[in-house]
Amino acid sequence: MKIAEKKARKRESIILTALQLFSTKGFHKTTIPDIADKLHMSVGNLYNYFSSKDMLAKEIIKFTSEVLGNEIKTVNMMDISSEEKIRKIVEIYFGMASEKPEMIEYFLRVYLSHREVFADGCEGMTCVSGFITEIMIFFDDGVSKEELRDQDFFSAFGLFMGYLGGMVFLKGEEILPRELDEYVDDISRNIYYALKA
Amino acid sequence: MKIAEKKARKRESIILTALQLFSTKGFHKTTIPDIADKLHMSVGNLYNYFSSKDMLAKEIIKFTSEVLGNEIKTVNMMDISSEEKIRKIVEIYFGMASEKPEMIEYFLRVYLSHREVFADGCEGMTCVSGFITEIMIFFDDGVSKEELRDQDFFSAFGLFMGYLGGMVFLKGEEILPRELDEYVDDISRNIYYALKA
Amino acid sequence: MKIAEKKARKRESIILTALQLFSTKGFHKTTIPDIADKLHMSVGNLYNYFSSKDMLAKEIIKFTSEVLGNEIKTVNMMDISSEEKIRKIVEIYFGMASEKPEMIEYFLRVYLSHREVFADGCEGMTCVSGFITEIMIFFDDGVSKEELRDQDFFSAFGLFMGYLGGMVFLKGEEILPRELDEYVDDISRNIYYALKA
Amino acid sequence: MKIAEKKARKRESIILTALQLFSTKGFHKTTIPDIADKLHMSVGNLYNYFSSKDMLAKEIIKFTSEVLGNEIKTVNMMDISSEEKIRKIVEIYFGMASEKPEMIEYFLRVYLSHREVFADGCEGMTCVSGFITEIMIFFDDGVSKEELRDQDFFSAFGLFMGYLGGMVFLKGEEILPRELDEYVDDISRNIYYALKA
DNA sequence: GATGAATGAGCTTTCATTCAT
């Protein structure tokens, strides 16, 4: 058991390190030796854990989507109004963008724009289903409680994903005049007004 | 004059061809010889027009932002309500995404995710000012006419840019169940509700 | 005694498995892990039996040559004419090529063309002496019985080895229009005519 | 015209250099940088002439087969008996093996045993048709002139190819006690006796 | 202006071999 666990732990450490490098330097500017070096690991051994750079990228997006989905799940399980849930989700998203910017950045800078890499194995956003699923649950709940207007799910999902991602992008470009958390009020209100019944 | 004009024309044809290739195949998967081949031009000569691949990428984003900005300008000049303007902008954006997908795709797949490339020379979104400026005009107009709620401009800009970009991304991933133009109603309404006074 | 025997048995199973993989996939395309996997054995342990991949290759050729030599020996011990012996040898060779193609293929695809590997330790065909020796006995016998013309042994040996190997190669390339055993008549006759007194 | 010719010349110089290295050091032990270095050429430029190492190997075998075929063609055009032709062919083959050993060695050490490399594009010995065709012409001529026994072509072809190749191999292994040309008498006679009517 | 052959650093990936357990 110990060995399997050790291997799993190492696997995750590779994911975390690669995630950080990919999101900071970009996918193509990050080399396998870069990742191995940072882990004090040999290049060859890294390939014992992931069969290719592309495969590693896919595992990272799954991992990231899972983590983000789990955060949102905690909100979905709260007994609060949809308006309050929206605010919580925005807080979580911006909180992650501030504290663990790698994950959000990875979505924006790697997943969004390297279709070739994710084409095979991530069809139809299966690799980010962890995240999508929770947004879907949030939305359906709100509609069934008649707090949110009933509409095509993707119209709502695109709003969340695009809006939040967009704000983080603007922050990353250093053009937002204020800190992300100072936008929570505005963004939450806008989303709520857009979706409310 | 003729010569200068001829050169400008060729310059633009390079931009258009590169735009198409970059947005289709991705920035790194498109090589300079790819672009030159498609133009029936030598690589050496291409370098007479653009000093580097990165430089070319920057010129493309400026060009694209200009074109998109000009489209939105026509809306800004119309004497219609902000609600109607929002709808027009959404129509224009989705129309371009359907008819000239290269431009929108370029934003998403190239500009958004190759910070290294655009870092030097496009600080603070100067390279996309053509687009931003028109959104800003639209927003300020709406606010001054008291049709839109007054709030931080970036809260509104992020909504437009992120939401519309996000929808096009979802379309590109082939996960939207309907055509983009069938979402115009939903998206316009959501944006209007989010921003209205 | 038991232990030594067990070890010898495992040693041979490694040889047989490696022989099969080398002759099928080629020497360089077969990795040590490939061999270990097929044997449900660890790579580390495999190195307890053979000190290197090259060493293993050399042991295989010796083993193969021994097996082939033993087959021919049975012919040499028969009380039949040289003409009949030739036919028997051709039958044996083609029979092996059909039933245990690995061995003949190993000669052709591995031994013949990886001089680097066999240079050290197999000088002057010492590694295939098992086969050569029997051909030599056959030839000397035939000459002394005045059934075969006296000539340089290698003129005769090259005929056997090259001709038979060549036919198997052609079969392997799938360009022989008929089955190997349908060529036994022709080839036996040609060899006999070439060598007879 | 000059440029095209220059390029063709360079192409051939690559073929000749690679031929020499492949046949001397072996296909896998010869690296692309090895070839480029010997040509005082950059690795990248070499790829302007041949799209891959495998492709280069295939062009070499075609080239070699052509050269060898042309030599035999001169024999086929002579007005001499089949017996004399056989001797000429043996002389040519051994002559090449002595003077340009690369070509024959390439057949034996590269073509014969790297099926993976030649599988795609050289099916059914199409890459060595230059050589086969001439042997076929020689054989058919001999049969029609009733100097050679009528039999399956491949029975005769295998004899030539295998026997001659085998002798060169034995020479290469340094186990032949005499020079190749001292075997011309023996080998020619053996082949003639094998094939004559 | 136009050409495209030439450069060479840099990339991902492989694999024989070792060694701590």
Place this chain on the structure above:
DNA sequence: AATGAATGAAAGCTCATTCAT
């Protein structure tokens, strides 16, 4: 004896850029 994670050198190939013509 047996394991298999770890090593790291080396391979094939790519491509932005230059420059002689």
